[in-house]
Amino acid sequence: MHLWRLFMQDRELPQLPVMLLDRPSVICRGITGTRYMSVTLTQKPAVKSETIGEALLAMQGGENCDLPMLPEVAAQLLTLTSEVDCNISDIVPLIKRDQSLTSHLLRIANSVRYNTGVTVSSVQQAVARLGLLAVREIVVLISCKCRVFDVPEFESHVRRSFRHSLATAAFSQEIARSRRVNVEEAFLAGLLHDVGRPVLFQALADRRKMHGLIATDSEVLLAADELRVPLAARLIKCWDMSERIEETVLHQSTPLDAPTCLLQAATLNLAIHLADQTLNPSAEEPSDTAPHPMLEALSLYPEQFAKITQNRNQILEWVDSTL
Amino acid sequence: MISSSNNFDVVVIGSGPAGQNAAMEAAQRDARVLIIEQEPQVGGACVQYGTIPSKTLRETALTLTAFQRRSGDVYRISRDAELSICSLMKRLNEVVHAHQETTRRFLEQSNVERAYGRATFESPNEIAITKVNGEKSIVNAANIIIATGSRPRNPPNVDVDHENILDSDSILSMTYLPRSILILGGGVIACEYASTFASLGVKVTLLDKAPMPLGFLDPELVDYFVMQLKVNGGEFRGHCEIESVEWDGICSVRAKLNTGEVLTADKAFVALGRVANLDNLQIDKAGLLASPRGLLEVNEFCQTCVPHIYATGDTIGPPALASASMEQGRRAACHALSGRMHAGLGSLPAGIYTIPEIATVGLTEQQAIQKFGTPMVARVNFDQVARAHIMASTLGVLKLVTDERGDKLLGVQIAGDGATELIHLGQMAIIGQMSVDTFANATFNFPTMAEAYRIAALEILNKRDWTTQSGCSERRLAWNNSSPV
Numbered sequence: 001m002h003l004w005r006l007f008m009q010d011r012e013l014p015q016l017p018v019m020l021l022d023r024p025s026v027i028c029r030g031i032t033g034t035r036y037m038s039v040t041l042t043q044k045p046a047v048k049s050e051t052i053g054e055a056l057l058a059m060q061g062g063e064n065c066d067l068p069m070l071p072e073v074a075a076q077l078l079t080l081t082s083e084v085d086c087n088i089s090d091i092v093p094l095i096k097r098d099q100s101l102t103s104h105l106l107r108i109a110n111s112v113r114y115n116t117g118v119t120v121s122s123v124q125q126a127v128a129r130l131g132l133l134a135v136r137e138i139v140v141l142i143s144c145k146c147r148v149f150d151v152p153e154f155e156s157h158v159r160r161s162f163r164h165s166l167a168t169a170a171f172s173q174e175i176a177r178s179r180r181v182n183v184e185e186a187f188l189a190g191l192l193h194d195v196g197r198p199v200l201f202q203a204l205a206d207r208r209k210m211h212g213l214i215a216t217d218s219e220v221l222l223a224a225d226e227l228r229v230p231l232a233a234r235l236i237k238c239w240d241m242s243e244r245i246e247e248t249v250l251h252q253s254t255p256l257d258a259p260t261c262l263l264q265a266a267t268l269n270l271a272i273h274l275a276d277q278t279l280n281p282s283a284e285e286p287s288d289t290a291p292h293p294m295l296e297a298l299s300l301y302p303e304q305f306a307k308i309t310q311n312r313n314q315i316l317e318w319v320d321s322t323l
Numbered sequence: 324m325i326s327s328s329n330n331f332d333v334v335v336i337g338s339g340p341a342g343q344n345a346a347m348e349a350a351q352r353d354a355r356v357l358i359i360e361q362e363p364q365v366g367g368a369c370v371q372y373g374t375i376p377s378k379t380l381r382e383t384a385l386t387l388t389a390f391q392r393r394s395g396d397v398y399r400i401s402r403d404a405e406l407s408i409c410s411l412m413k414r415l416n417e418v419v420h421a422h423q424e425t426t427r428r429f430l431e432q433s434n435v436e437r438a439y440g441r442a443t444f445e446s447p448n449e450i451a452i453t454k455v456n457g458e459k460s461i462v463n464a465a466n467i468i469i470a471t472g473s474r475p476r477n478p479p480n481v482d483v484d485h486e487n488i489l490d491s492d493s494i495l496s497m498t499y500l501p502r503s504i505l506i507l508g509g510g511v512i513a514c515e516y517a518s519t520f521a522s523l524g525v526k527v528t529l530l531d532k533a534p535m536p537l538g539f540l541d542p543e544l545v546d547y548f549v550m551q552l553k554v555n556g557g558e559f560r561g562h563c564e565i566e567s568v569e570w571d572g573i574c575s576v577r578a579k580l581n582t583g584e585v586l587t588a589d590k591a592f593v594a595l596g597r598v599a600n601l602d603n604l605q606i607d608k609a610g611l612l613a614s615p616r617g618l619l620e621v622n623e624f625c626q627t628c629v630p631h632i633y634a635t636g637d638t639i640g641p642p643a644l645a646s647a648s649m650e651q652g653r654r655a656a657c658h659a660l661s662g663r664m665h666a667g668l669g670s671l672p673a674g675i676y677t678i679p680e681i682a683t684v685g686l687t688e689q690q691a692i693q694k695f696g697t698p699m700v701a702r703v704n705f706d707q708v709a710r711a712h713i714m715a716s717t718l719g720v721l722k723l724v725t726d727e728r729g730d731k732l733l734g735v736q737i738a739g740d741g742a743t744e745l746i747h748l749g750q751m752a753i754i755g756q757m758s759v760d761t762f763a764n765a766t767f768n769f770p771t772m773a774e775a776y777r778i779a780a781l782e783i784l785n786k787r788d789w790t791t792q793s794g795c796s797e798r799r800l801a802w803n804n805s806s807p808v
Contacts, residue, residue, distance in 0.1 A: 088573060089571075089572060089573050092572070092573045092574075093572065118499060119499075121498060121499060124487070124573070124574050125499055127573055127574035128501070128502065128574040128575070128589050129502075132573070132574075173486075176485075176496075177484065177485045177486070177493075180372065180485060180492050180493040180496050181496055182496040182497065182498050183484070183485055183486035183496070184486060184498070185498055242409075242498070244409070244498065260416070290456075291455070291456045291457070295455050295456070296363075296455045296456065299361070299362050299363060299455060300455065301361070301441060301453075301455055302455075302457060
């Protein structure tokens with residue numbers, strides 16, 4: 001059984017975006033059938049899937065999979081919330097650009113405790129629905145209870161994932177603006193599209209410590225590559241976010257197969273590509289110079305696309321200022 | 324797909340209501356026709372962002388509100404926060420798909436060829452088509468019909484981010500209903516959305532410079548719209564000059580008026596008119612020049628100053644309604660291929676899909692006064708019509724405007740449920756140059772809303788009789804017998 005089936009036994013899934021090559025990490029864009037993807041390729045390990053499989057089975061439900069915060073974000077949040085007259089206008093921007101805080105806030109906002117009668121699907125909607133005081137209360141709760149990442153062996157990968165997600169969110173937002181697709185959801189889908197990867201790192205690192213998981217770093221990396229998409233979709237579902245975001249994230253590599261959110265998934269796919277290019281300008285480029293296939297799906301003409309890519313430096317500055 | 328030869332009798336740029344009708348009219352005249360559309364699907368903004376999606380949302384909203392009313396409050400529809408635009412719009416994909424399929428089939432059956440790409444003039448008879456991937460091809464056209472539509476006009480002092488401050492292209496990308504919304508503008512689009520959102524429980528504030536919205540309509544009809552907006556918890560504020568509209572960075576939009584007053588809401592919707600889509604066409608290469616208002620000037624045949632180039636729909640400005648655009652498309656194609664005026668000319672109706680609906684055809688009372696001095700006017704409130712009571716839709720009015728003798732029908736104005744359908748009876752009467760007596764003597768199904776025409780016609784006849792002091796009692800008898808309530 002494929003590892004990802006452990007997470008997604010209850011639904012039909014598109015084929016997972018994993019390519020195995022006998023060479024060390026490279027970034028490459030591949031197009032196979034309807035799949036348009038960017039993926040980090042790792043050296044093919046000696047598979048010990050049973051061991052990892054057991055660990056994955058144990059965390060199958062996803063309910064226990066938390067997304068910890070980066071230490072500097074946690075510190076910043078603690079500083080802000082410890083002030084008596086802490087200003088929500090300082091906190092909201094911090095929440096919006098951190099996938100961990102966003103996911104926690106939306107999860108709590110959608111919980112029975114704060115039931116608003118509607119699926120809260122963006123930070124500004126949460127603030128508008130719950131009010132500033134309730135959001136402040138939730139944020140204080142998050143700052144007290146949320147874990148900080150403790151994965152020294154995968155720290156660089158976690159940081160890369162956070163950085164890439166932030167850039168993807170920013171590009172998704174710009175593409176959505178251009179195509180008049182919902183901007184808030186596009187941003188959120190971009191921010192959370194890779195959330196499965198850091199969650200998996202933390203969960204497997206925890207099991208290493210507590211249960212003596214026998215798995216090499218390469219195996220964990222491979223598992224993260226293979227499972228990050230279905231796990232992200234699973235987590236989004238567990239966090240009671242909108243089904244559209246779940247579908248969009250699930251079809252990030254196969255956007256044309258998205259049953260109801262084709263434009264949103266195509267937006268995310270293109271944004272991932274732009275984030276790759278922006279954050280790894282020296283990465284190996286595919287030999288063909290054909291335009292990205294999502295340009296046609298989104299009907300983005302050259303000057304519209306140029307407007308989006310013009311924002312590259314701004315987005316990079318914004319990502320750097322955040323992480 | 325474009326077939327082997329690149330020479331066409333007619334090339335239509337844009338596949339919205341004007342473009343489709345132009346293409347089909349031309350094809351029916353055995354011309355070789357190409358229609359160029361920059362989106363993969365036919366239909367233009369009308370299908371993607373405009374008429375079809377907004378009316379689908381409105382219909383759903385209307386059904387929800389009417390259900391409770393018409394069931395005599397037996398069933399209560401909760402307008403709680405669970406309503407999201409997405410769930411209200413679930414039918415939209417089906418509606419859009421059905422509409423696109425029908426249009427595509429019609430075009431195909433008419434042998435209209437299609438090209439997906441952006442059109443630009445290379446010369447007065449040559450058009451370049453550039454695909455999304457940059458591939459370019461050139462077609463030659465004996466006649467060209469421009470039907471590229473329009474896009475929202477966004478003023479420089481408002482930064483429309485399509486996230487918190489939206490325009491009419493992005494308003495339906497909202498996935499949840501805001502608690503409150505500021506709507507800037509008093510035109511058709513602003514008022515239609517104001518009605519829909521208010522009926523869904525959103526607190527709507529409609530802001531406009533003018534003292535009243537929909538200034539081109541009979542003020543009596545506009546009063547019904549403003550009244551219903553208020554009943555649904557909305558508000559119209561006239562004489563408002565907006566200085567700025569900004570997102571506060573947290574959860575609300577702030578609009579500053581020139582009086583210093585600041586209004587806040589969850590979202591803002593800017594509906595301050597539209598701009599013709601001429602930017603990408605390079606019209607100068609065809610010898611055309613846009614007017615200072617950014618429109619193309621045309622004669623009665625929709626012909627521009629370059630005789631073989633025609634312009635239709637929103638590219639030539641008001642009334643900028645889908646129905647008018649369709650007629651303009653047909654008129655342009657007809658003239659291009661025959662040199663004659665299209666036979667379908669006549670009074671064009673205007674339908675405003677507010678709640679309640681508003682529809683008008685022919686002259687308004689004010690226009691008739693200006694033209695004829697003292698027209699006869701009859702008005703029937705919907706509460707005089709049995710069917711309106713049955714449908715629990717008694718808020719509305721039908722006005723008949725006739726010449727001063729009370730004979731010739733000059734115009735019909737209606738506000739109320741079903742107005743946009745009901746108006747067509749009046750339109751046919753005007754086109755057929757029928758006397759008002761025809762309505763008075765006709766027998767309609769009972770109970771129907773069409774009875775309103777008969778009641779109004781009898782009122783005209785009564786006025787006529789009172790004026791001539793003859794047949795008064797007979798008419799009054801007829802009036803009393805016809806009054807069902």
